[in-house]
Amino acid sequence: MNRETAFNLVLAAVLLAAPVIAFAANEPFYVALATRIAILALAAAGLNLALGFGGLVSFGHAAFFGIGGYVAGIFASHAMYSEPLPFGLPATDQMPVIWLVAALLCALAALPIGAISLRTTGVYFIMITLAFAQMIYYFAISWPAYGGEDGLSIPVRNSFVGLNTANALHFFLICYAVLMAALALTWRIRDSRFGMALQAARQNEVRLAAVGIRPFRIRLTAFVLSAVLTGLAGALFADLNRFASPSMMSWHMSGELIVLVILGGTGRLFGPVAGAILYVLLEYALGGMTERWQLFLGLILLGVVLFARGGVVGLVAGKARYD
Amino acid sequence: MTEPVIEIHNLAKSFGGLRATDDVSLTLRRGEIHALIGPNGAGKSTLIHQICGTLMPDSGSIRLLGQDITTLDAAARAQLGLGRTFQISSLAPDFSVLRNVMLAVQGRQRSSFRFFGNVMADRSLTDPAMKALSQVGLETRAAIPASELSHGERRQLEIAIALALGSKALLLDEPMAGMGKDGSRALTDLLDVLRRDTPILLVEHDMDAVFALADRISVLVYGRIVASGSVAEIRENPEVRAAYLGARP
Numbered sequence: 181m182n183r184e185t186a187f188n189l190v191l192a193a194v195l196l197a198a199p200v201i202a203f204a205a206n207e208p209f210y211v212a213l214a215t216r217i218a219i220l221a222l223a224a225a226g227l228n229l230a231l232g233f234g235g236l237v238s239f240g241h242a243a244f245f246g247i248g249g250y251v252a253g254i255f256a257s258h259a260m261y262s263e264p265l266p267f268g269l270p271a272t273d274q275m276p277v278i279w280l281v282a283a284l285l286c287a288l289a290a291l292p293i294g295a296i297s298l299r300t301t302g303v304y305f306i307m308i309t310l311a312f313a314q315m316i317y318y319f320a321i322s323w324p325a326y327g328g329e330d331g332l333s334i335p336v337r338n339s340f341v342g343l344n345t346a347n348a349l350h351f352f353l354i355c356y357a358v359l360m361a362a363l364a365l366t367w368r369i370r371d372s373r374f375g376m377a378l379q380a381a382r383q384n385e386v387r388l389a390a391v392g393i394r395p396f397r398i399r400l401t402a403f404v405l406s407a408v409l410t411g412l413a414g415a416l417f418a419d420l421n422r423f424a425s426p427s428m429m430s431w432h433m434s435g436e437l438i439v440l441v442i443l444g445g446t447g448r449l450f451g452p453v454a455g456a457i458l459y460v461l462l463e464y465a466l467g468g469m470t471e472r473w474q475l476f477l478g479l480i481l482l483g484v485v486l487f488a489r490g491g492v493v494g495l496v497a498g499k500a501r502y503d
Numbered sequence: 504m505t506e507p508v509i510e511i512h513n514l515a516k517s518f519g520g521l522r523a524t525d526d527v528s529l530t531l532r533r534g535e536i537h538a539l540i541g542p543n544g545a546g547k548s549t550l551i552h553q554i555c556g557t558l559m560p561d562s563g564s565i566r567l568l569g570q571d572i573t574t575l576d577a578a579a580r581a582q583l584g585l586g587r588t589f590q591i592s593s594l595a596p597d598f599s600v601l602r603n604v605m606l607a608v609q610g611r612q613r614s615s616f617r618f619f620g621n622v623m624a625d626r627s628l629t630d631p632a633m634k635a636l637s638q639v640g641l642e643t644r645a646a647i648p649a650s651e652l653s654h655g656e657r658r659q660l661e662i663a664i665a666l667a668l669g670s671k672a673l674l675l676d677e678p679m680a681g682m683g684k685d686g687s688r689a690l691t692d693l694l695d696v697l698r699r700d701t702p703i704l705l706v707e708h709d710m711d712a713v714f715a716l717a718d719r720i721s722v723l724v725y726g727r728i729v730a731s732g733s734v735a736e737i738r739e740n741p742e743v744r745a746a747y748l749g750a751r752p
């Protein structure tokens with residue numbers, strides 16, 4: 181087993197063990213903290229697919245995070261009052277159905293956003309993904325039926341067959357399982373033919389075209405998959421907070437996701453997990469000491485970019501290698 | 504006489520006021536090595552780029568095996584069997600040498616939308632890739648990142664990639680540059696074998712290699728073909744001697 185695999189297993193074990201112990205010790209706050217880590221790691225794992233493996237610096241992934249959140253919120257409120265959903269869909273509070281709808285809507289949104297944004301590269305790509313996300317953000321806050329600027333509260337967390345989602349540990353385990361499934365998927369994709377083409381597109385698109393593979397389609401597919409994973413995280417995040425907030429779609433959130441990926445290690449399988457652990461713990465530790473904790477986060481990020489380009493995973497396991 | 508593999512008619516391309524390709528017509532026939540020579544800045548690379556689709560011509564047409572490919576993009580042309588090397592090597596630098604070639608095998612198989620299955624355990628990718636690497640003599644370097652190769656080895660790798668693509672025609676832009684004497688001799692031998700299956704349009708400054716390999720030579724000066732003929736004809740041509748060969752004893 182190489183160093184990176186060992187480190188990944190340690191991260192997975194710690195992220196599972198900590199909330200189980202906290203729960204046993206009757207410390208629900210720390211269970212919620214671990215849940216927040218798992219969900220942000222999932223959102224960042226989605227972004228990592230586009231940014232890390234594909235080199236696509238999307239500054240608009242909060243849009244998908246928010247779409248997922250609103251799907252959870254809208255389903256929850258309709259289920260509460262047994263009102264049918266738009267398009268005559270029956271109301272349900274079952275998470276798997278909600279996730280499926282969130283995934284589909286994110287894919288539907290990501291397809292045109294990606295198709296247009298991927299005509300550009302570099303700073304223009306960053307700006308156009310940001311612009312799309314802002315459009316969706318302003319749409320959300322001007323939509324009074326679902327809370328407008330106030331957001332949408334979720335009085336009762338959506339449910340999952342056989343589990344009690346109101347139980348902090350049960351809900352954590354759901355989030356953890358989805359995260360692990362997403363990481364397993366990312367791992368398979370990374371090592372697949374598609375993954376090879378995607379990583380080649382990041383390194384040299386002229387080379388990719390010269391062997392008969394169109395970079396555009398590869399990137400668009402990755403962008404859509406990436407949006408779907410981030411959207412799933414959004415649905416869980418809204419259920420965690422029992423609240424779908426427009427701030428989930430704000431550019432701060434997009435920036436936060438990028439920060440998570442870079443902190444953890446861009447294009448590393450467990451980079452998003454390492455990044456989310458570090459980020460949430462810093463937020464917790466520094467946020468308790470000073471209101472300006474983001475200033476310190478900025479300094480740490482600067483340090484990572486200047487001195488540890490591989491992020492946490494890079495520091496521990498060295499540079500990524502392709503055999 | 505069979506139809507040419509590549510057929511270029513009246514190709515023109517300007518960069519602002521500069522005519523980089525000026526009414527060029529050219530063919531590449533089955534089994535031949537057609538050398539394209541000319542001083543720096545004559546427009547050789549620009550011509551290769553237009554044949555491969557990385558640059559679009561202003562006018563004129565390009566056919567591959569009878570099919571008009573003038574408006575196709577680079578990926579489509581590669582799928583039809585145009586293999587090329589770049590004057591300045593263009594590789595996936597983080598990938599191993601083997602992976603760079605596997606990418607071409609995958610491109611040839613049009614199988615890039617498979618999301619599962621580890622590529623390194625996939626013999627249908629690794630076997631053809633290793634075969635192409637041993638053809639160019641790079642098999643012992645398969646596992647190292649492409650960025651760690653020497654200049655000459657990068658050229659060899661690009662040729663392996665073009666071979667793995669199953670190319671029906673090869674366009675090589677100065678493949679000998681940066682190779683030592685031994686390297687260029689080995690590559691000369693390889694190209695001599697390859698031409699039996701795959702005709703080659705060869706841009707090259709190494710005159711020993713050109714004279715040893717070429718069936719025909721065309722001389723490009725300021726974007727125009729000023730002479731075209733057999734090795735003997737080009738050697739004798741006074742205009743060529745003055746414009747080009749004379750300047751490079």
Ligand SMILES: Nc1ncnc2c1ncn2[C@@H]1O[C@H](COP(=O)(O)OP(=O)(O)O)[C@@H](O)[C@H]1O
Pocket residue numbers: 518521523541542543544545546547548549550
């Ligand atoms: N993208 C470009 N934009 C403007 N001028 C170019 C471009 N590419 C090549 N040129 C010019 O076109 C001419 C031909 O260049 P090139 O095809 O690279 O020559 P060669 O390969 O024969 O040395 C040169 O004068 C070069 O400066």
Ligand SMILES: [Mg+2]
Pocket residue numbers: 547548549590676
């Ligand atoms: Mg050139």
